[in-house]
Amino acid sequence: MRTTAAELLRDQLKLTGTKVSCELQVCGACTILVNDAPVSSCCMLACDLDGTTVLTVEGVANGRELHPLQEAFVETNALQCGFCTPGFIMMTLGLFAACPAPDAAKVREWLDGNLCRCTGYQPIETAVLLAAERLQDGTARA
Amino acid sequence: MPEPVTADERSVRRRDARDKVTGHAMYAVDSTMANMAHAVVVRSDRAHARITNVDRQDAQAAPGVLGVLISDDLEGIRKRFGHIIPDHPILAVDKVRYYGEPVALVVAETLHEASDAADLVWAEYEDLPPLMTAADALASDVLIHEESYREPGEGFLDVVPTGSGNIAHEGELSWGDVDAAMATAATVVENSTRFPLVYGFAMETYNAVADWQPGDLHVISTAQHPVMVRKDLAKIFSLPLSRVRVEVPFIGGGYGSKSYTKLEPLASVGSWCVGRPVKVTTDIEAAINTTRADGAFTTVRTGFDDQARIVARDISIQFDTGAYADNSPLVLTKSINRAFGPYRVPNLRVRGVAVYTNTSPASSYRGFGAPQGSLAAELNLDIAAAQLGIDPVELRRRNLVGPGEVLIAGKRPLDGDLAADLDAVVAALDEHQRADEPGLRRARGVALSASDAGASPISTAHVRMHADGSVTLLTSSTEMGQGSRTALAQIVARELGVELSSVAVGQSDTLFTPFEWTTGASRTTTLVGLAIQAACDDLWNTLRARAAETAGCDVDEVTARDGLIHAAGKTAQPAEVIRAWFGGDAGEFVGVGVTRREGATAVLPPFWELGVVGVEVAVNVATGEVTVEHLVVVGDVGHAINPGLVKGQDLGAATQGLGIALWEELLYEGEQLTNPNLVEYRVPRFRDMPRRISSVIAERGDGAGPYGAKGGGEGALNPVPAAIAAAVGRAVGVWPEELPLTPARVWALLQTADRS
Numbered sequence: 001m002r003t004t005a006a007e008l009l010r011d012q013l014k015l016t017g018t019k020v021s022c023e024l025q026v027c028g029a030c031t032i033l034v035n036d037a038p039v040s041s042c043c044m045l046a047c048d049l050d051g052t053t054v055l056t057v058e059g060v061a062n063g064r065e066l067h068p069l070q071e072a073f074v075e076t077n078a079l080q081c082g083f084c085t086p087g088f089i090m091m092t093l094g095l096f097a098a099c100p101a102p103d104a105a106k107v108r109e110w111l112d113g114n115l116c117r118c119t120g121y122q123p124i125e126t127a128v129l130l131a132a133e134r135l136q137d138g139t140a141r142a
Numbered sequence: 143m144p145e146p147v148t149a150d151e152r153s154v155r156r157r158d159a160r161d162k163v164t165g166h167a168m169y170a171v172d173s174t175m176a177n178m179a180h181a182v183v184v185r186s187d188r189a190h191a192r193i194t195n196v197d198r199q200d201a202q203a204a205p206g207v208l209g210v211l212i213s214d215d216l217e218g219i220r221k222r223f224g225h226i227i228p229d230h231p232i233l234a235v236d237k238v239r240y241y242g243e244p245v246a247l248v249v250a251e252t253l254h255e256a257s258d259a260a261d262l263v264w265a266e267y268e269d270l271p272p273l274m275t276a277a278d279a280l281a282s283d284v285l286i287h288e289e290s291y292r293e294p295g296e297g298f299l300d301v302v303p304t305g306s307g308n309i310a311h312e313g314e315l316s317w318g319d320v321d322a323a324m325a326t327a328a329t330v331v332e333n334s335t336r337f338p339l340v341y342g343f344a345m346e347t348y349n350a351v352a353d354w355q356p357g358d359l360h361v362i363s364t365a366q367h368p369v370m371v372r373k374d375l376a377k378i379f380s381l382p383l384s385r386v387r388v389e390v391p392f393i394g395g396g397y398g399s400k401s402y403t404k405l406e407p408l409a410s411v412g413s414w415c416v417g418r419p420v421k422v423t424t425d426i427e428a429a430i431n432t433t434r435a436d437g438a439f440t441t442v443r444t445g446f447d448d449q450a451r452i453v454a455r456d457i458s459i460q461f462d463t464g465a466y467a468d469n470s471p472l473v474l475t476k477s478i479n480r481a482f483g484p485y486r487v488p489n490l491r492v493r494g495v496a497v498y499t500n501t502s503p504a505s506s507y508r509g510f511g512a513p514q515g516s517l518a519a520e521l522n523l524d525i526a527a528a529q530l531g532i533d534p535v536e537l538r539r540r541n542l543v544g545p546g547e548v549l550i551a552g553k554r555p556l557d558g559d560l561a562a563d564l565d566a567v568v569a570a571l572d573e574h575q576r577a578d579e580p581g582l583r584r585a586r587g588v589a590l591s592a593s594d595a596g597a598s599p600i601s602t603a604h605v606r607m608h609a610d611g612s613v614t615l616l617t618s619s620t621e622m623g624q625g626s627r628t629a630l631a632q633i634v635a636r637e638l639g640v641e642l643s644s645v646a647v648g649q650s651d652t653l654f655t656p657f658e659w660t661t662g663a664s665r666t667t668t669l670v671g672l673a674i675q676a677a678c679d680d681l682w683n684t685l686r687a688r689a690a691e692t693a694g695c696d697v698d699e700v701t702a703r704d705g706l707i708h709a710a711g712k713t714a715q716p717a718e719v720i721r722a723w724f725g726g727d728a729g730e731f732v733g734v735g736v737t738r739r740e741g742a743t744a745v746l747p748p749f750w751e752l753g754v755v756g757v758e759v760a761v762n763v764a765t766g767e768v769t770v771e772h773l774v775v776v777g778d779v780g781h782a783i784n785p786g787l788v789k790g791q792d793l794g795a796a797t798q799g800l801g802i803a804l805w806e807e808l809l810y811e812g813e814q815l816t817n818p819n820l821v822e823y824r825v826p827r828f829r830d831m832p833r834r835i836s837s838v839i840a841e842r843g844d845g846a847g848p849y850g851a852k853g854g855g856e857g858a859l860n861p862v863p864a865a866i867a868a869a870v871g872r873a874v875g876v877w878p879e880e881l882p883l884t885p886a887r888v889w890a891l892l893q894t895a896d897r898s
Contacts, residue, residue: 017166019169019345022426024426024820024821029345057163057164060164077786079162081622082163082394086165108829117343117345117798119794120793125828
């Protein structure tokens with residue numbers, strides 16, 4: 001009963017791509033999409049996932065082919081230690097679903113609940129805007 | 143392969159990026175071992191007390207529990223560790239010295255069972271007076287450590303503990319006659335600052351999984367320095383170094399906070415107790431209670447002549463080191479060396495003291511003592527500039543140490559050009575200067591630092607060339623985000639003339655990878671890089687010698703050029719030499735290289751790590767809120783092996799500096815922390831990003847490392863707190879005396895300014 005969504009994913013299903021850090025819903029590292037909406041998996045009970053569709057970072061790439069957002073993170077050095085990266089990827093997918101063409105201000109507002117200790121955020125903003133642009137102008141497909 | 147020349151060509155993609163965007167990357171916290179049990183640490187609920195009893199009957203009887211361990215149970219193994227002062231008990235011995243100290247370890251089948259049973263361990267205490275600040279601890283007769291723990295023959299890190307009473311360590315760096323010079327100075331300026339207690343917050347918190355079997359110990363952990371941890375564990379269990387294996391996968395952030403031994407002994411004694419692999423993890427509160435950075439109270443007096451030249455500096459640094467020394471004695475030593483700044487100081491006295499208190503133990507954090515001292519010392523120059531009626535940049539220029547000049551006698555002369563770096567900062571600030579607006583006051587701050595970085599120049603690299611010409615590099619340096627896996631592979635490719643894609647990097651598994659001092663002090667690219675170059679030279683020599691054997695000629699007749707071996711009139715690929723020598727499509731040659739105190743690294747430090755930064759801030763006069771309008775960082779790195787990675791390090795380091803300057807502070811109320819979580823301990827967020835960022839790399843080939851490289855990654859943090867404090871002080875009209883400059887504090891400064 002008390003098993004969290006993050007524990008279910010990480011410990012039982014061995015999907016360790018989802019990370020846990022603050023355990024208080026303020027760092028965003030554990031973000032997953034539940035029925036397409038971003039959720040902090042560290043503070044959600046696993047039993048509440050019953051009947052929902054869950055997407056974790058492991059399901060973002062299309063087989064061997066990276067999602068354009070992942071590709072943009074790789075290209076622009078938008079990660080260092082990488083521990084926050086799965087959370088940023090999932091939260092940004094939530095952003096793209098809600099707002100396919102965000103500007104920089106929108107990106108900062110949407111991602112303010114995801115912490116990164118390594119990059120200083122600027123490269124992440126660059127990556128997100130680059131991916132949004134490519135998805136919008138059709139040079140990349142999700 | 144032609145030598146990569148342009149910055150773009152050198153800025154190859156990180157080789158770990160794909161694994162990190164797909165969730166495929168493995169961290170220690172993702173590691174499991176077969177038949178693994180879980181342990182939860184029972185922590186002290188008071189700051190200073192004698193343990194009178196630990197009742198563990200209920201816990202032992204709880205479902206799933208395999209064992210409940212206290213220090214009395216650690217028969218036959220060393221109960222304390224500590225690489226400078228072995229003062230740190232694995233589990234509290236007789237008394238506890240801070241709120242949150244490990245008292246017992248509960249091992250159970252599952253994490254939930256261990257966690258539930260931990261609540262059933264009843265420790266009883268007899269309270270002792272808690273000494274919560276350095277001032278309290280210095281004034282008290284009560285001793286936090288009653289024993290001295292002096293053990294002869296440690297000889298580690300060139301720091302000999304000198305403390306007594308509640309002092310963990312003392313140090314001094316002096317020359318000239320400071321008192322006489324001050325007496326003749328035209329102007330003397332004095333100020334003091336308080337550097338807050340901060341926490342490195344790596345997003346992956348400390349964790350370890352250990353498997354003890356008779357005669358062997360295998361640990362997977364978040365250690366930045368696996369070889370150092372191996373040494374501590376070998377000592378604890380009286381094992382040979384060879385039988386302790388420390389493996390470190392990707393680290394989810396380090397920043398110095400994962401230097402030295404942390405949770406590894408706890409996981410190991412857990413496994414020793416139950417005979418199965420045991421994993422221990424930490425939540426944020428436990429992580430803060432594992433290690434924070436040293437807080438500091440620093441006082442600076444500077445005397446100037448009538449030309450605004452420094453005649454003397456007199457500095458005292460008092461560290462709040464917490465309950466255990468960990469690496470603080472060395473951090474203090476470095477803080478002393480770094481406090482007076484890269485200036486000509488004819489008469490100097492810097493005295494430092496690291497004080498034990500009943501708070502969470504402090505140790506290394508990015509910058510390593512430099513920010514604590516430079517906050518007061520750099521701000522002192524801004525105060526002086528205002529008093530002398532001189533531009534603060536001009537005051538610094540007048541006193542800067544030039545390239546090739548000696549900062550500290552006997553140490554390496556300055557291997558950088560600070561005046562040129564400062565020009566770059568000023569030019570960038572000038573280009574985007576903005577004026578005040580109603581309700582907003584804007585001002586800038588510029589600050590510098592020079593750190594004797596690189597630590598001990600002891601590195602070993604193994605470069606194995608396979609029968610197809612591809613190469614595996616083995617190194618015990620860790621990958622914690624800085625990009626060493628990428629940059630070191632680039633050095634291998636460049637030295638051997640092979641495609642970067644054919645270079646594999648095996649990292650940080652002491653069963654296979656060779657000795658490495660540490661991954662810290664910004665040393666990897668320079669010192670591991672030099673070891674790699676030596677290993678590649680060794681490999682070339684082996685190739686030449688064996689090509690000569692195969693060809694039946696003298697080795698002097700064999701040359702290596704453009705990635706090829708030329709012997710007896712024939713030209714061969716290195717792979718062909720390997721196959722010919724072994725006689726088949728088989729075999730490999732190994733090049734071994736070391737860095738030690740000789741040649742390019744004979745003189746210490748291996749390099750000076752420079753920090754040259756500028757900021758423009760806007761202060762909201764109604765709310766006290768500070769916005770960083772412009773951040774300028776210069777990475778004076780000699781040569782950037784990978785400029786993209788260098789810029790990443792500089793912005794990341796500077797952002798952590800902004801956190802210390804504006805938001806981060808651990809607050810004690812009574813015996814316990816009031817904000818041991820990321821809601822109340824606020825780190826920089828996306829919206830805090832400076833409105834404009836200028837990142838410059840200065841490449842003058844003046845480093846001791848490969849191709850003229852020298853270290854980066856900390857320099858851009860070190861002067862940031864001082865630069866922000868100076869800018870805010872200038873905007874507000876009152877010089878700050880403590881950080882962080884939260885809106886409440888800045889608002890209070892504004893009220894003070896209005897009254898005066």
